[in-house]
Amino acid sequence: xxxxxxxxxxxxxxxxxxxxxxxxxxxxxxxxxxxxxxxxxxxxxxxxxxxxxxxxxxxxxxxxxxxxxxxxxxxxxxxxxxxxxxxxxxxxxxxxxxxxxxxxxxxxxxxxxxxxxxxxxxxxxxxxxxxxxxxxxxxxxxxxxxxxxxxxxxxxxxxxxxxxxxxxxxxxxxxxxxxxxxxxxxxxxxxxxxxxxxxxxxxxxxxxxxxxxxxxxxxxxxxxxxxxxx
Amino acid sequence: xxxxxxxxxxxxxxxxxxxxxxxxxxxxxxxxxxxxxxxxxxxxxxxxxxxxxxxxxxxxxxxxxxxxxxxxxxxxxxxxxxxxxxxxxxxxxxxxxxxxxxxxxxxxxxxxxxxxxxxxxxxxxxxxxxxxxxxxxxxxxxxxxxxxxxxxxxxxxxxxxxxxxxxxxxxxxxxxxxxxxxxxxxxxxxxxxxxxxxxxxxxxxxxxxxxxxxxxxxxxxxxxxxxxxxxxxxxxxxxxxxxxxxxxxxxxxxxxxxxxxxxxxxxxxxxxxxxxxxxxxxxxxxxxxxxxxxxxxxxxxxxxxxxxxxxxxxxxxxxxxxxxxxxxxxxxxxxxxxxxxxxxxxxxxxxxxx
Numbered sequence: 191x192x193x194x195x196x197x198x199x200x201x202x203x204x205x206x207x208x209x210x211x212x213x214x215x216x217x218x219x220x221x222x223x224x225x226x227x228x229x230x231x232x233x234x235x236x237x238x239x240x241x242x243x244x245x246x247x248x249x250x251x252x253x254x255x256x257x258x259x260x261x262x263x264x265x266x267x268x269x270x271x272x273x274x275x276x277x278x279x280x281x282x283x284x285x286x287x288x289x290x291x292x293x294x295x296x297x298x299x300x301x302x303x304x305x306x307x308x309x310x311x312x313x314x315x316x317x318x319x320x321x322x323x324x325x326x327x328x329x330x331x332x333x334x335x336x337x338x339x340x341x342x343x344x345x346x347x348x349x350x351x352x353x354x355x356x357x358x359x360x361x362x363x364x365x366x367x368x369x370x371x372x373x374x375x376x377x378x379x380x381x382x383x384x385x386x387x388x389x390x391x392x393x394x395x396x397x398x399x400x401x402x403x404x405x406x407x408x409x410x411x412x413x414x415x416x417x418x419x420x
Numbered sequence: 421x422x423x424x425x426x427x428x429x430x431x432x433x434x435x436x437x438x439x440x441x442x443x444x445x446x447x448x449x450x451x452x453x454x455x456x457x458x459x460x461x462x463x464x465x466x467x468x469x470x471x472x473x474x475x476x477x478x479x480x481x482x483x484x485x486x487x488x489x490x491x492x493x494x495x496x497x498x499x500x501x502x503x504x505x506x507x508x509x510x511x512x513x514x515x516x517x518x519x520x521x522x523x524x525x526x527x528x529x530x531x532x533x534x535x536x537x538x539x540x541x542x543x544x545x546x547x548x549x550x551x552x553x554x555x556x557x558x559x560x561x562x563x564x565x566x567x568x569x570x571x572x573x574x575x576x577x578x579x580x581x582x583x584x585x586x587x588x589x590x591x592x593x594x595x596x597x598x599x600x601x602x603x604x605x606x607x608x609x610x611x612x613x614x615x616x617x618x619x620x621x622x623x624x625x626x627x628x629x630x631x632x633x634x635x636x637x638x639x640x641x642x643x644x645x646x647x648x649x650x651x652x653x654x655x656x657x658x659x660x661x662x663x664x665x666x667x668x669x670x671x672x673x674x675x676x677x678x679x680x681x682x683x684x685x686x687x688x689x690x691x692x693x694x695x696x697x698x699x700x701x702x703x704x705x706x707x708x709x710x711x712x713x714x715x716x717x718x719x720x721x722x723x724x725x726x727x728x729x730x731x732x733x734x735x736x737x738x739x740x741x742x743x744x745x746x747x748x749x750x751x752x753x754x755x756x757x758x759x760x761x762x763x764x765x766x767x768x769x770x771x772x773x774x
Binding site for chain 1: 509
């Protein structure tokens with residue numbers, strides 16, 4: 191119990207903050223990308239989809255490498271951001287969000303796209319013939335019809351962003367209280383041989399991740415309660 | 421509202437080419453599945469663009485490839501009843517009806533109330549489409565369209581997915597509800613009965629082309645073309661060789677037919693409705709075929725006999741003829757047994773062109 195008392199809770203706080211911020215950004219970007227990609231002609235769609243899905247398949251360290259390449263202050267984009275806006279990405283909380291966001295983005299995008307694609311096209315046609323604008327149709331018809339898929343996408347994105355390790359450690363480093371997330375904390379204390387603290391953090395991660403998925407299943411279960419099982 | 425269509429569109433298997441002008445208020449489009457009839461409706465609504473041509477509804481040009489006009493569906497003022505009704509699943513009945521209403525909040529409320537009353541949806545306002553029966557869904561979909569006050573209503577096989585019992589009732593209901601609608605309504609269907617009840621003018625489509633177009637009753641009385649006859653359900657059709665002005669050989673039936681009427685020169689086939697045969701006992705008369713039963717089927721209210729044609733075996737033409745007899749009318753049949761011959765009444769023969 192002494193361990194719990196003396197525990198520095200900042201990793202939980204940092205992880206949660208990072209997860210929330212990354213999910214917020216991914217939510218809009220993922221939906222936007224899904225809606226756009228769906229309308230592309232087949233060839234280009236396969237290409238763009240491939241690129242957007244990459245972070246999910248690549249080892250996170252490879253993604254981290256690309257991100258460093260982009261945002262390092264010795265590189266064009268990184269130096270441009272710093273000199274013009276004073277924005278630092280590497281070794282900052284912003285880097286945390288970007289790394290977690292990039293890695294988790296495909297989950298949001300893929301789920302949103304699958305959800306949009308199963309929306310009955312006649313609903314959209316009906317909206318058009320009823321004089322609704324495209325934005326109205328999206329907001330009032332397509333989005334609600336796709337909501338279950340979007341909800342699960344959001345929760346998965348959050349869970350993934352919160353637990354991200356590889357890319358985050360490369361881009362944002364492990365600065366306690368700033369960029370030190372739970373996953374980095376676990377790696378660090380294990381290197382020190384402190385299995386006790388590691389175990390506590392593992393349990394915390396397990397509980398939060400499971401709670402997220404459990405909530406998702408509950409909300410999905412509500413919608414499918416009238417469906418027969420096979 | 422006059423509807424004027426002159427369109428062309430390439431599809432995968434065939435192309436749609438239609439040129440039609442109608443000022444009738446109830447138009448039916450009949451055709452087999454996949455003949456392009458739904459696509460035609462979608463082009464009218466602006467959901468799918470034709471490649472070439474012109475669409476005019478009333479005085480408004482909706483599409484004109486030469487002048488690069490293509491009015492968006494939301495500005496066409498056309499109501500579309502989809503096969504699955506396409507009610508917005510996340511909206512209540514009330515919200516669905518309000519979806520197309522133009523005007524302010526007060527107007528919106530008033531229209532929704534008016535439509536819920538007219539389409540007997542009181543008490544269901546707060547329900548979601550998934551909680552409605554098929555009939556209630558249809559009424560909601562119609563209420564939504566009517567609240568929008570369209571000049572033209574397009575009905576895309578509204579009962580395609582229903583069983584017969586429900587179908588008859590919903591059809592009756594739909595016809596009733598459309599009675600006081602003053603605009604043009606176009607119904608697409610593959611059911612002859614539905615189309616017959618509904619339409620003043622009828623377009624029969626085959627592979628994207630018009631097989632017949634005209635007053636509905638006229639077409640049912642005299643379909644004129646082979647494809648049209650087949651689509652309105654004429655079962656007995658045979659190619660003919662014209663021998664002289666009053667005699668022709670029905671090749672696929674294997675018999676000679678005589679008519680008092682002069683046979684038009686361009687006649688390619690002859691047709692007879694399955695219930696028009698006259699049974700003959702004893703010696704054969706003119707225009708008779710031997711009653712050689714291939715198979716028979718008993719239906720609840722009808723007997724169906726399938727009769728072998730008198731062509732030679734192996735001539736390639738073995739499609740049987742159909743004779744339908746309503747039960748209760750076959751008294752003579754039960755007393756005297758099956759007839760020896762079936763007579764083609766010459767005044768009922770349909771002359772068909774290619």
